[in-house]
Each structure stands twice: as C-alpha cells, then as structure tokens.
Amino acid sequence: MTLLEVNDLHVTYAGDPDVEAVRGVSFTLEEGETLGIVGESGCGKTTLAQAIMGALPDNGRITGGEIIFDGQDITHLSNRERREIRWERMSMISQSAMNSLDPVYRVKDQIKEAIQEHRDVSDAKSYERARELMELVGLDPDRVEDYPHQLSGGMRQRVIIAMSLALDPDLIIADEPTTALDVIIQEQILYRIKELQRELGNSMVMVTHDISVVAETCDSMVVMYGGELMESGNVDEIFNNAHHPYTLGLQNAFPSVEGEKRDLTSIPGSPPDLSEPLEGCPFASRCPFAAPECEETVPVQEPVDGHRVRCHEPVPFEQIRDRSGEDETWLSQNKV
Amino acid sequence: MGLKEFVTRRIIQIVVLYFAIATMLFFLFRAAPGDPLAAYIGTGFTEEQAAQIRATFGLDQPLHVQYWKYMTSLVTFNFGLSYITGDPVWGIIQDRIWNTLVLMGTSVVLAYLIGVPFGAYLAWNRGTKRERFGVVFALISRSAPVFWTGLLGIWIFSFKLGWLPAGSMSQPGVTYSSKLAQFTSPSFLRHLILPALVQAFYFYSLPALLMRNSMLEVMNEDFVDFAELKGISDFAVMLKHAARNALLPIVTAFAVAAGFAVGGSVVLETVFAWPGLGREMVRAVIANDYPVAQATFLILAGLVLIANFLADLAYGYLDPRITYD
Numbered sequence: 001m002t003l004l005e006v007n008d009l010h011v012t013y014a015g016d017p018d019v020e021a022v023r024g025v026s027f028t029l030e031e032g033e034t035l036g037i038v039g040e041s042g043c044g045k046t047t048l049a050q051a052i053m054g055a056l057p058d059n060g061r062i063t064g065g066e067i068i069f070d071g072q073d074i075t076h077l078s079n080r081e082r083r084e085i086r087w088e089r090m091s092m093i094s095q096s097a098m099n100s101l102d103p104v105y106r107v108k109d110q111i112k113e114a115i116q117e118h119r120d121v122s123d124a125k126s127y128e129r130a131r132e133l134m135e136l137v138g139l140d141p142d143r144v145e146d147y148p149h150q151l152s153g154g155m156r157q158r159v160i161i162a163m164s165l166a167l168d169p170d171l172i173i174a175d176e177p178t179t180a181l182d183v184i185i186q187e188q189i190l191y192r193i194k195e196l197q198r199e200l201g202n203s204m205v206m207v208t209h210d211i212s213v214v215a216e217t218c219d220s221m222v223v224m225y226g227g228e229l230m231e232s233g234n235v236d237e238i239f240n241n242a243h244h245p246y247t248l249g250l251q252n253a254f255p256s257v258e259g260e261k262r263d264l265t266s267i268p269g270s271p272p273d274l275s276e277p278l279e280g281c282p283f284a285s286r287c288p289f290a291a292p293e294c295e296e297t298v299p300v301q302e303p304v305d306g307h308r309v310r311c312h313e314p315v316p317f318e319q320i321r322d323r324s325g326e327d328e329t330w331l332s333q334n335k336v
Numbered sequence: 337m338g339l340k341e342f343v344t345r346r347i348i349q350i351v352v353l354y355f356a357i358a359t360m361l362f363f364l365f366r367a368a369p370g371d372p373l374a375a376y377i378g379t380g381f382t383e384e385q386a387a388q389i390r391a392t393f394g395l396d397q398p399l400h401v402q403y404w405k406y407m408t409s410l411v412t413f414n415f416g417l418s419y420i421t422g423d424p425v426w427g428i429i430q431d432r433i434w435n436t437l438v439l440m441g442t443s444v445v446l447a448y449l450i451g452v453p454f455g456a457y458l459a460w461n462r463g464t465k466r467e468r469f470g471v472v473f474a475l476i477s478r479s480a481p482v483f484w485t486g487l488l489g490i491w492i493f494s495f496k497l498g499w500l501p502a503g504s505m506s507q508p509g510v511t512y513s514s515k516l517a518q519f520t521s522p523s524f525l526r527h528l529i530l531p532a533l534v535q536a537f538y539f540y541s542l543p544a545l546l547m548r549n550s551m552l553e554v555m556n557e558d559f560v561d562f563a564e565l566k567g568i569s570d571f572a573v574m575l576k577h578a579a580r581n582a583l584l585p586i587v588t589a590f591a592v593a594a595g596f597a598v599g600g601s602v603v604l605e606t607v608f609a610w611p612g613l614g615r616e617m618v619r620a621v622i623a624n625d626y627p628v629a630q631a632t633f634l635i636l637a638g639l640v641l642i643a644n645f646l647a648d649l650a651y652g653y654l655d656p657r658i659t660y661d
Contacts, residue, residue, distance in 0.1 A: 055561070055564065055565050079570075083567045083568075083569065086565065086567035087565070087566050088567065091565075092565050094561070094562055094565065096558040098558075099559060100558050100561075100562035101562075102559040102563065102577050102580075103559070103655075104581055104654070104655060104656060113568065113576075114567075117569075118567060147656040147657070149656070149657050163566070
C-alpha cells in the first residue's frame with residue numbers, strides 16, 4: 001500500500017527575490033520501504049523533507065501540488081492539524097541532531113515530552129518507554145538521566161533516533177542524519193537506523209547528498225537537481241542502469257566500498273540559482289552532453305527501462321553511460 | 337561535584353571582600369573634610385567638655401585603635417553611637433534595613449515579573465509594530481530618572497487623583513506591635529505601591545531588553561526547531577524551551593540589578609521620604625555622622641555581595657552545564 005504520495009510539489013521561499021526551491025517533484029513511497037532523496041547541497045532536498053513534515057521555515061510555502069499521506073491530503077492542513085500528525089505518525093531525524101537536544105533538560109524529560117505531548121501516558125510508563133528506546137538504539141538506559149552535554153555527538157544522534165521512534169510512527173524522515181559525525185560513527189548509526197527500520201517496519205525517507213548511503217539503505221530513490229527531479233526508481237535499477245548524466249556524475253563523485261578502486265571525479269560547476277525561473281533542463285549548463293534543446297525546453301519525466309528519467313537524451317543513453325565513466329568527459333567541458 | 341567546596345570558597349571570598357570594603361570606608365571617612373563632632377559640640381562647650389565628648393566617641397584614640405574597634409564592630413554589630421543623636425547606630429539601622437529590603441525587594445521582584453515576560457513577548461513578536469513600540473517604551477522608561485518619574489507619580493496619583501499617599505511609610509502617630517504587623521497592614525501596603533511601582537518602572541527595562549535579545553538568540557537554536565518538530569504547541573515551545581534557556585543571562589543581570597537597587601534606594605527613599613537605609617545614608621553623610629554613614633554603607637555593600645552570591649547559585653542551578661570547579 002502507498003503510504004506517501006507527492007505529486008508535482010512546488011515550494012517557494014518568500015524573499016527578494018522569491019526562491020522556488022522545489023519545482024514539481026513527484027514520487028511515491030510504499031509502506032515499509034525506504035526512499036532515498038539524493039542530490040548536491042542546495043538542490044531542495046531538505047526543503048522537500050520539511051514540506052512533507054509540515055515544518056517549513058516561516059517564509060516557506062507550498063505553492064503547488066499535493067502531499068498525500070496514508071490516503072489523506074495533508075498539503076494544506078492547519079498548523080494545529082499538522083502538529084497532531086507530526087511525531088505521532090511521522091517523525092524526523094533532523095540534519096542538526098547534534099544541537100537538537102535542549103541543553104537544560106535531562107534526556108529522559110525530552111523523550112517523555114515527545115510522548116506525553118501526544119498521548120495520555122503516565123510519567124512512570126513514559127519513563128519506562130524512554131529507557132526501552134535507549135536500549136533499542138544501543139545506549140545504556142541509565143544515560144536517560146544525563147544532560148545532553150554529557151553525551152558524545154554519536155550518542156546524541158542516537159538519542160534523537162530514539163526519540164523519533166518514541167511513538168512508533170508510520171514514517172520516519174531522516175534528513176542527513178549522519179553528516180555531523182565522523183565516518184566510523186556514521187556507519188554505525190546508519191546501520192542501526194536500517195536495522196531498526198527493518199525490525200519495526202516503519203517507512204522511511206532518507207535525505208542525503210551521499211549516493212553510497214542510498215545504495216546501502218534504500219529500496220527506491222529520487223535524484224534531485226536544482227529543485228527538480230532528475231531520475232527516480234528502484235535503487236538496484238538506478239545503480240546498475242542509470243541513464244541521467246547527473247546521476248552518473250554523482251556516482252563518480254563518491255567512492256564505492258565494493259566496486260573496483262578508481263579515481264573520484266567531481267562534476268564541475270555548481271547548482272543553478274533557484275531565484276530565477278529556469279528555461280530548459282536545470283543541469284544543462286553543467287552537462288557534458290547538453291544539446292541546444294536542453295537549454296531551451298524543460299524535459300518531461302518519462303519511463304525508461306523500468307524507472308523514470310527526465311532527460312532529452314541528447315546522445316543515446318548507452319553512450320552517455322559509457323562516456324560518463326571517463327574522466328575526460330567531465331574535465332574537458334568548457335562550459336561553466 | 338564540588339558544590340559544597342564552591343559555596344565555602346565563595347563565602348570566604350565574600351568575607352575578605354567585605355573587610356576590604358570596610359577598610360576603604362574607614363579611611364575614606366577619615367579623609368573627609370570637616371569635624372565630625374561639629375554638630376554635636378555646641379559653641380557654648382568648653383575645651384574640656386569637648387575633649388570629654390571626643391573621648392566618649394573614641395575619637396581621641398590613635399587611628400589604629402579606632403580601626404581595630406571599628407573592624408570588631410563588623411562582627412559584633414556594635415557600630416558605636418551616632419554623633420548626632422547619641423543613640424546606638426545598630427538600633428537606628430536595624431529598623432531601616434527591613435524598610436529598604438521590603439521596598440527594594442518588591443520593586444525588583446515586580447520589575448522581573450513584568451520585565452522577563454515582556455521581553456519574551458517582544459521577541460516572540462519580532463518585526464511587528466508591537467515589538468517596535470515595546471522596545472521604544474522600554475528605552476523611555478530606562479532613560480527616565482527615578483527622581484523625575486517619582487515626582488511625576490506623586491503629582492498624578494497623590495495630588496491630582498488623590499489615590500495614594502505622597503510619601504513616608506505609614507500614617508503618622510500609628511504604632512505597630514512588630515515589623516511584621518506593620519508590613520502586613522493595609523496602610524503600609526498603600527504607602528508601598530507608588531514608590532515600588534516607580535522604581536519597578538525604571539528597573540523592568542533591563543531584564544526586558546536583555547530577555548528580548550536572549551530570546552531572539554535562543555529562538556534560532558536547533559533545539560527550538562526540533563521541539564516544534566516534535567509537535568509541541570508553539571506556546572509550550574516558547575515557554576519550556578526558548579524562554580527557559582533565554583533566562584540564563586538574565587539571572588546574571590540580577591546581580592547587577594541588585595546593585596542598582598541598592599544605589600537607587602538613595603534617590604527613591606529621598607523622593608518618597610521612605611525611612612530606609614538610603615535616606616539615612618544621605619542624612620548621615622551630610623551631617624558628618626561617621627558611625628551611621630559607615631554602617632549604612634557596610635550594610636548596603638553586604639546586601640550587594642549577598643545578591644551576587646545568590647545569583648551565582650541560581651545560575652548553577654538553572655544551567656546544568658555549569659560545574660563548580
């Protein structure tokens with residue numbers, strides 16, 4: 001069954017000028033599955049996650065499309081109605097989990113707060129639950145008595161994960177859950193998140209800039225660029241058979257643990273300025289294969305080989321795949 | 337956890353500081369011009385009589401003896417006799433300590449009760465007209481001197497409206513069985529309202545403006561966003577998380593406020609003819625009444641030290657990150 005469905009979602013930040021950070025993104029998430037949202041910094045991933053969570057910054061607004069959660073259209077719910085769903089039915093492991101705990105309260109009180117805000121549970125019961133959750137994320141339950149500053153970064157991250165599981169929500173959104181941690185802890189935390197999700201059966205949206213994280217943890221994935229969706233579908237399918245030059249570029253930019261040893265190649269240039277309306281494909285200016293039509297008309301999402309790609313296919317996909325593996329393809333381009 | 341050790345160390349510091357202040361006061365007064373007994377010793381006194389009076393007050397003795405006597409008085413509370421009235425100083429002051437504490441305590445508590453929520457409110461309404469108006473209002477009350485607002489208050493509420501008494505602490509001629517009976521009497525409370533409000537009107541702006549800044553800073557913290565994410569209502573987030581954390585620097589400011597309160601009591605009590613330490617101090621200094629002046633200064637210094645100590649303790653209690661090493 002489909003748990004989350006996002007249709008042609010647009011999010012705009014009011015300002016001078018306005019910034020349209022998400023520009024028509026669509027995907028679906030099945031119950032019990034994990035969806036990865038991947039892309040560079042500034043491509044609208046976090047905005048998308050916040051829009052789903054109903055936690056956009058004050059100047060952010062959904063300006064088009066819809067979000068359907070468990071059969072209910074939650075796009076335009078009031079703050080109050082959103083608050084009831086939040087944490088009870090969908091929770092979030094935020095990007096800045098390191099600083100997400102209030103320094104003046106003990107861990108147990110912060111976990112209890114999340115539980116008791118939504119449910120009529122006694123102090124003793126929610127305390128028990130807090131200890132149980134600590135154990136679940138691999139922490140000593142006695143540490144619930146600690147203040148946040150007495151915990152290491154990795155421990156705090158685990159506490160946040162514990163908190164996100166407190167009410168056993170249907171959906172957990174993890175927004176770059178490990179960026180602030182060192183690599184070894186990252187690995188442990190990711191592993192634990194994945195394991196818990198399998199055990200408990202929640203659905204998950206994993207937002208990350210690291211495509212290898214998606215490979216390890218997700219069932220399906222969405223590749224975003226410039227607020228738009230570039231390629232989406234099953235993870236295995238995309239990894240073995242990516243079509244979009246951007247997806248291929250991302251794959252080159254991250255090391256793979258299992259694959260053969262190779263040099264990493266980054267994609268030259270930086271993401272487009274989202275305060276301007278885009279003509280054509282947002283990636284065109286950095287794409288080594290771009291043809292004139294790429295800069296003129298916006299490509300539409302089309303099903304290709306079992307997943308969806310948004311590309312004009314200036315060169316046949318097979319060629320794109322072959323040539324994107326070579327460094328010269330990316331380095332030789334003269335465009336900015 | 338070294339709480340005990342911390343308290344002991346602070347107390348020792350306070351005692352040393354206190355004796356240093358006392359020593360400074362002693363020499364400052366001796367360095368002041370004028371004969372302290374000029375008012376006491378009339379023109380009709382013979383040289384012998386004058387010498388005898390000097391002896392009664394111990395002023396004929398060498399400075400170091402006077403100093404020793406004075407320092408021991410800090411412990412025994414035997415501050416000697418007033419040069420003007422000849423009454424024991426401690427008797428005069430004892431009564432006034434309470435008068436000042438009640439007045440200043442009321443106005444500081446009032447100022448914090450109004451100022452802290454007001455500052456939080458301003459932060460919460462960031463960028464609105466209400467906020468700008470509130471900040472300007474706080475700045476105006478911060479800039480208005482107490483002797484002026486005091487007179488304004490007396491003019492409006494006593495002379496024009498006739499609601500409240502213009503000054504002093506109780507109706508003349510009425511006596512009370514104890515200080516407590518006096519402080520709880522309706523007449524005293526009527527007398528307390530105006531001076532306490534006038535002083536609070538000046539004091540509240542410090543915690544209000546500090547709280548506003550501190551709140552604005554804390555509201556940008558990730559844990560506030562996270563509390564919102566958890567589905568906690570806006571009001572609870574503001575109160576439990578933002579305001580609670582924003583309060584920390586305000587506590588430090590409390591020690592400063594206590595110092596101001598003590599200093600302010602001089603002006604306020606003079607304007608409202610409040611029989612407190614501040615007014616007694618002014619009287620004693622003008623009259624060259626050394627023992628009373630010294631004692632009032634000492635008591636006021638002691639009050640400031642104690643307020644600082646309490647603020648330190650409160651800070652440690654409110655912020656778990658503070659350790660006492």
